[in-house]
Amino acid sequence: MTSPPADTSDGKNAVTARDLERRYGEGATAVHALRGVSLDVRGGELVAVMGPSGSGKSTLMHILAGLDKPTTGSVRIAGTEISGLDDAKLTLLRREHIGFVFQFFNLLPMLDAEENIVLPLSIAGERPDRQWLDELLRKTGLSARRSHRPAQLSGGEQQRVAIARSLITRPTILLADEPTGNLDSRTGSEILELLRDSADAYGQTLVMVTHDARVASIADRILVLADGQIVRELVGSTAADVLEVMSTLD
Ligand SMILES: Nc1ncnc2c1ncn2[C@@H]1O[C@H](COP(=O)(O)OP(=O)(O)OP(=O)(O)O)[C@@H](O)[C@H]1O
Numbered sequence: 001m002t003s004p005p006a007d008t009s010d011g012k013n014a015v016t017a018r019d020l021e022r023r024y025g026e027g028a029t030a031v032h033a034l035r036g037v038s039l040d041v042r043g044g045e046l047v048a049v050m051g052p053s054g055s056g057k058s059t060l061m062h063i064l065a066g067l068d069k070p071t072t073g074s075v076r077i078a079g080t081e082i083s084g085l086d087d088a089k090l091t092l093l094r095r096e097h098i099g100f101v102f103q104f105f106n107l108l109p110m111l112d113a114e115e116n117i118v119l120p121l122s123i124a125g126e127r128p129d130r131q132w133l134d135e136l137l138r139k140t141g142l143s144a145r146r147s148h149r150p151a152q153l154s155g156g157e158q159q160r161v162a163i164a165r166s167l168i169t170r171p172t173i174l175l176a177d178e179p180t181g182n183l184d185s186r187t188g189s190e191i192l193e194l195l196r197d198s199a200d201a202y203g204q205t206l207v208m209v210t211h212d213a214r215v216a217s218i219a220d221r222i223l224v225l226a227d228g229q230i231v232r233e234l235v236g237s238t239a240a241d242v243l244e245v246m247s248t249l250d
């Protein structure tokens with residue numbers, strides 16, 4: 001079974017961001033986390049965001065997800081400008097269109113794997129599509145672990161639960177902030193493959209922050225942030241190319 005491609009009603013773009021600035025604090029001590037970032041993410045595209053620590057990657061992801069507001073600039077998700085939405089409308093839009101995967105898996109310890117995966121639907125008072133749930137469990141290799149609680153799962157399994165949870169609602173865009181940051185390199189590679197597969201098999205649109213140059217081989221495009229700006233855009237690069245670019249920034 002394949003689900004329809006993600007809703008990309010904003011023409012061909014799932015996400016459009018224009019001139020994003022994010023300033024923390026005021027005056028001489030203000031921190032300019034983002035200084036004019038614009039980007040378009042096409043439906044079905046897998047974009048990686050790289051950059052030195054403190055370059056604004058997490059800030060950008062939180063703003064794209066509607067978890068934080070830019071000081072100036074605009075974000076459109078699936079054709080809707082989110083900066084003007086009130087909290088209730090933003091919550092609905094986030095529920096329908098946005099999936100988020102964190103570096104720390106953020107699972108609820110008292111719920112088992114399956115309950116964690118369907119949580120976004122439970123909160124919304126909706127029932128899961130059993131076929132889709134079973135397919136996600138199979139794809140993430142969790143079918144035999146569905147009744148295990150997070151404490152009974154390995155780190156890689158917990159992150160796979162978090163990814164399945166982010167996909168259960170078939171979001172327009174899946175945002176992942178260092179999804180392999182807490183995993184050993186082999187488990188990290190498996191998670192990267194799973195994310196690539198979600199783009200290939202379901203047309204899932206993804207933006208993913210990572211420090212791992214191996215993403216070069218799975219991303220369609222790599223945006224490099226430095227000091228709150230996009231300084232490079234890499235397409236068709238090798239891991240060696242990526243390492244070289246990163247070494248000039250650190
Ligand atoms: N709540 C906050 N208040 C003040 N400054 C902040 C806040 N959050 C982030 N910053 C600053 O904004 C800048 C960008 O932070 P951000 O977390 O986006 O970086 P990052 O690229 O994700 O770094 P890392 O790779 O370490 O996760 C940093 O200088 C950080 O100190």
Ligand SMILES: [Mg+2]
Nearest residue numbers: 057058059177
């Ligand atoms: Mg970060």
